[in-house]
Amino acid sequence: MKSRAAKTLSDLIDPRRAAIGVALAAVACVAVPAILSPYWLYLAITSVIGAVVMQSYGVIVGRAGVMSLCQLSFAAIGAWVVMRLNLADAPGGLIVWVVLGGLAAAPVGMLIGLPALRVRGVNLAVITFGAAVSTDIVLGAKQFPGTEELKTVARPAAFSTNANYFVLVVIVFTVIALALAALDKTRLGRSWLELRHSERMAASHGISVARSKLAAFAISAFVAGVGGGLMAGQLGLVVAGNFAMGQSVTLFAIAILIGPHHPEGALMSGVFGAAMATILEKVRLPQDLGGIVFGIVPIFALRSGMSQTDFTRNRKRLAKARKQRDAAPAADRERADAGPPAERTVGAPARPIGTGPALEVTGLTVRYGPVTALDAVDLTVPAGAVVGLIGPNGAGKSTFISAVGGFLGTLPGTVRLDGVPIDRLAPQVRAARGLRRTFQTTLIAPELTQYEYLDIGAGRRLERAEADELLEFFGCPVGDLPVSIVDAGTRRLLDVAAAIAARPAVALLDEPAAGQSAAESRRLAERLARVPERYGVSVLLVEHDMELVRVACREVTVLDFGHVIATGPTEQVLRDPAVTAAYLGSSDTADGAASATALVTPTG
Ligand SMILES: Nc1ncnc2c1ncn2[C@@H]1O[C@H](COP(=O)(O)OP(=O)(O)OP(=O)(O)O)[C@@H](O)[C@H]1O
Known part of the structure; x- marks a missing residue:
């Protein structure tokens, strides 16, 4: 049987789809x-x-979710290089020039992508539009090389006729489509999907948001540059008007509407963009109608949150996945209800547990303006322990996880992981060093399958047996189900499984039991208690469910208004009158009252 871990070409490209495409x-x-x-x-x-050209929008807009309005500027660079090399009768010929045009556009893409590291959304759209405007001005003032001399681009003899040139452009389109499909299966491709949904989630999995975004800009600029070069080869001479900034915006709207990150979407977008005006002319409708359509229709796409091709593919995928889920043997579901297998026989070995503290936090302070969310908090997670972090609503628990994870920047206080200071590191670097976290609100990309998400979490390709073992252990349905069909509670568990899959030194889990029934919560508690011994991962668990905390944690720290009010063995701390008083203080909320009752009435 072929191993999932061995990354072959057929792992990267679905052979059936590729064969159909070719x-x-x-x-x-x-x-x-x-x-x-x-x-x-x-x-x-x-x-x-x-x-x-639309494939370039497919990379930057469709895959990475970045609003770029200057893709035609990159195409213009590609065309410029081709015309320049043609004027100089440079060696290599058109095909080499087109590739060089793409390569010239890539670093410019990265340069324009630099602001994308700090701004996003509409602000980024404005910056990229500014780049398109600048290109327009430069091109308006300076003619493309060869236009004065009327030296048209020489096509290679094999592609000199339009019939043969059509073959060339189809080959280029197909090669790019296959390369991008393969890229989708790599860590970079998956990181774009995560970025599109949540940059914080991506960072929590050790993904460098900056590197992924810059790569998206570079690759999309390369593809647009290739498109521009091919345009020069088709037209012979190009002018500034071929790359007008308004056109960049229209193509962006088409990208949002149709979804050029799928090959059929890129083709439809290309046909729309190129043939719309002609079709309107043929049916004797005013040309302005095209602009109006492209102004209004994307609003519907934005409202459904999906492009046309995503919508169609999603429907098909969901129908298939539901069938798959309904066909899952009853035994599978029963197994999820039973206890996990006693011993783990598959997957990576457990991380060796050290002797000192796995996580040591001292004097951690966080202020949000006038609010001191954490005031010189000390907390230790001994190696091989599950430690609870509890406290009423607003006590500072989630802030603590974000601060320790590096999501709030550099702060007063120290954070040591396995004895090594990590408090000056970026979140993705802390994650890579062995500090993983989950979020209260999970934002797993619904386009992913369970296995794919576990691979992202682990930072490597898991064996099928290892992935199933993790899913089963944490009570998720076993198998490569699409994330879109698993419920919110299960997604949280999947998040926990993905964090543990990385075998970090410490996993910070933010309310993993939210959305679980009492029985499921109890089961999760039993399993969390076994995580250190089974996977070698120490755990800090933020929870409101006191029953779960009792079963899972051997020690507990209690926060109230950003201060540690108690710390020590779980039962002892939960009986502490100061702790009960803190919860009763928040008994105006249902949560607070329930938790205060649970504190004093153990049911274990
Ligand atoms: N981004 C923010 N800006 C301003 N104040 C914030 C921000 N995030 C949290 N706070 C405040 O910091 C304090 C701690 O909030 P935090 O969310 O960490 O508490 P919590 O213990 O996790 O609460 P819960 O149990 O409800 O999740 C609260 O007073 C909250 O209002």
Whole structure:
């Protein structure tokens, strides 16, 4: 049986899909030039080149979720390089020039991507639009090389006719589509998906948000540059108007609407972008209608939160997954209800547990303006322990997790992991060093499957047996189910499994039992108590469920208004009158009253 861990080409590219894609491309290469008149063939070439440019939107907008409005500026760079090399009769010919054009655009993409490290959303859109405006101004003032001399771009002999040039652009489109599909399966591709949903989640899995975004800008600029170069090859001479900033915005709207991160979406977008004006002309409708349609329709896509191709693919995937789930043997569900297997026989070995504290926090202070959320908090998680962090609502528990995880920047106080100071490190570096966290609100990308999410968490490709063992242990349905069909409570457990999959020194778990029934919560508590011995991971557990805390934690620290009011063995701390008083102080909330009752009435 083939191992999941061995990353072969067929792991990166679905052979069936790739074969279908290549076959369709081959049919198009034969049929389109044979069927279409020269006019429509020319339009078909324009559409496929448009589709290549849209593939660049597919990377930056569709995959990474970054609002970029200057993709045509990158295309202009590609075209410029091709025209310059053509004017100089540089060696290599058009195909080499096109690649060089893409390579020239990539660093410019990274440069424009630098502000994206600090700003996002509309602000970033404005910055990228500024780049498009600057390109417009520069191109308006300076002509493309070769236009004065009227030296048109020389096509290679094999692609000199339009019929053959169509074949070339289809090949380029197909190669890019296959390369991007393979990239989707790599850690970089998955990191884009996480970025699109939550940068904090990505950082918590050890992913560098900066590197992933810059890579998205560079790759998307490369693809757009290739598109621009092909455009120069098609037209012979290009002018500033071919890359107008307004066009960049229209293509962005098409990207949001159609979803060019899927090959069929890129093609549809290319056809729309290139042929819309002609179709309107043919049916005798005013050209302005195109602009109005592209202004209004994306609003619907934004409201559904999905592009057209995502919507269609999602529906198919959900239907398939529901069938898969309903067909799951009853035994599987029963197993989730029973206790976990006594011994772990698969997967990576447990992390060796040290002797000193796994996590040692001293004097940690966090202020949000006038609110002191944490005031010189000390807390230790001994190696091999599950320690509870409890306290009424607003006590500072989540702030503590974020602060220790590095999500609130550099703060007063020290944080040591396995004896090594980590308090000056970025969140993704802390995660990579062995400090993982989960969030109160999980934002797992619904496009992922359970296995894919565990792979992201682990930072490596897990064996199927190892993935199933983790899922089973934490009470998730076993198998590679799409995340979109598992309920919110199960997603939290999946989050915990993904954190543990990385074998960190310490996992900070923020209310993992929220959304679980009392019985499920009890089961989770029993399993969490066994995490150190089973996986070698020490745990800090934030919870409101006192029954769970009692079963899972051997020690507890209690926070109230950002101060530690008690710390020590669980039962002793829960009987502390100061702790009960802190909870009763918040008994105006249902949570506080319930927790205060649970503190004094152990049910274990
Ligand atoms: N981003 C923020 N800006 C300003 N104040 C904040 C922010 N986040 C938290 N706080 C405040 O800091 C204090 C601690 O909040 P925190 O969310 O850490 O408490 P908690 O113990 O996790 O509460 P809960 O149990 O309800 O999750 C509260 O007074 C809260 O209002």
